[in-house]
Every structure is written in C-alpha cells, then in structure tokens.
Amino acid sequence: KAGVTQTPRYLIKTRGQQVTLSCSPISGHRSVSWYQQTPGQGLQFLFEYFSETQRNKGNFPGRFSGRQFSNSRSEMNVSTLELGDSALYLCASSLDRAEGNTEAFFGQGTRLTVV
Amino acid sequence: QKEVEQNSGPLSVPEGAIASLNCTYSDRGSQSFFWYRQYSGKSPELIMSIYSNGDKEDGRFTAQLNKASQYVSLLIRDSQPSDSATYLCAVNMRYGGSQGNLIFGKGTKLSVKP
Numbered sequence: 001k002a003g004v005t006q007t008p009r010y011l012i013k014t015r016g017q018q019v020t021l022s023c024s025p026i027s028g029h030r031s032v033s034w035y036q037q038t039p040g041q042g043l044q045f046l047f048e049y050f051s052e053t054q055r056n057k058g059n060f061p062g063r064f065s066g067r068q069f070s071n072s073r074s075e076m077n078v079s080t081l082e083l084g085d086s087a088l089y090l091c092a093s094s095l096d097r098a099e100g101n102t103e104a105f106f107g108q109g110t111r112l113t114v115v
Numbered sequence: 116q117k118e119v120e121q122n123s124g125p126l127s128v129p130e131g132a133i134a135s136l137n138c139t140y141s142d143r144g145s146q147s148f149f150w151y152r153q154y155s156g157k158s159p160e161l162i163m164s165i166y167s168n169g170d171k172e173d174g175r176f177t178a179q180l181n182k183a184s185q186y187v188s189l190l191i192r193d194s195q196p197s198d199s200a201t202y203l204c205a206v207n208m209r210y211g212g213s214q215g216n217l218i219f220g221k222g223t224k225l226s227v228k229p
Binding site: 033035041042043045048056058088090092102103104105106107108109 | 203
C-alpha cells in the first residue's frame, strides 16, 4: 500500500512569491491534515480537510490556505511569502480524523526555503 | 489553550537501558494518544497509539496512559543506538461540537550511547 506522497520535496522561493504544495493521501483515507514544523515552534497544525471541506483550522494568517479534491488529494497554498515561512510542511492522512482512534500517517514533507 | 507538554531533553541513556519519555496534556476530554519517532531530517513515524488507561506493549515499546493524571509515557526497553531520535507525543483533542485535531508536543530528543 503506497504511503502519503508530498510534492515537491524541496522548494526555494523569494519573499513575496506564492507557493502551492501537494499531498496525496493513503488510498482510502479521506482526512488530510497539514502541519508546519520549525525548530523553534515544533509541529503546528495548519488545517484539516475531509470530503473536500475544511473541518478545522489552526492559528495561522489567511495567507495560508488549502483545498481538497474529490479524490482526497489536497493542496496548500501560501501567498506573499515571508522569510518566517521557511519550514518543513507536513501532510498527514487518516481514515477520519474525527474518529479519535484513527491513526495519522505523515508524508515525507516539503522543505520550503524563502530567501 | 490546548497544550501537550514534553521535556525537550536531551535524554541520554546507555545502550541496553530503559528510556522513559513523558508527556502531559491539558484537555481532560482527550481520548486518543500517539507517539511518533522523528529522525533528523525525516518526517514523523507513528510507533504507538493508546486509547485506554493502562499499558500497551509492542515489542520493545510500552505506552502507558493515565487519564486521571493527564499523563502519557513511552518506555523503550533494551535501547539501541538506532533509537536515537526525537520522540513526539500527540493528543487528539476535541472541543465543543467540532472534530478534534492532533496536537503535538515539541518532542524529547533521545540519545542512546553505545
């Protein structure tokens, strides 16, 4: 069974640009969550999508957005990039995040560097 | 503010010893608890999940949960140098009528010395 696939693995962008990251969940998983990981803040929750609807949102500015498609694949977009957006962006898929006892599995992440 | 707290370490143990990692959480209504291992430069890997009070064993790993004390721990027996990594505690927190989301601690860095 294929795992969670994130593309691209690495990105270098300039301040002010925008970026789109992609996540393909494990087959059959309908919940996709996005996290930002930085050395100082650890793993911080961005948002969760289920059946093409955003169910939960973390405490991030509106520059961070996402969507989910009918095949459960998800994208996240960051507009007007800032230096502080440099981080590892992780996607996690699960059967249904709302069902507490379901496990979440992470993709390899996208390392974003903003210069 | 819903929080998960872990000692950042580093926790250093000799090879063959028991490593004990601890985690506390703020939401008394939490029902699901997970331990992830993250090697440097890699993504988190799920190693244990626990939902009921008590112990759950899987190979060299034992997860312990005490909901009354809002405390989760992970024991690693016969620690190996390959266990050297950052261990993340995660708690699925529910609030109001909304579905939960997975809140992570900042992780404990474990170093196993040969």
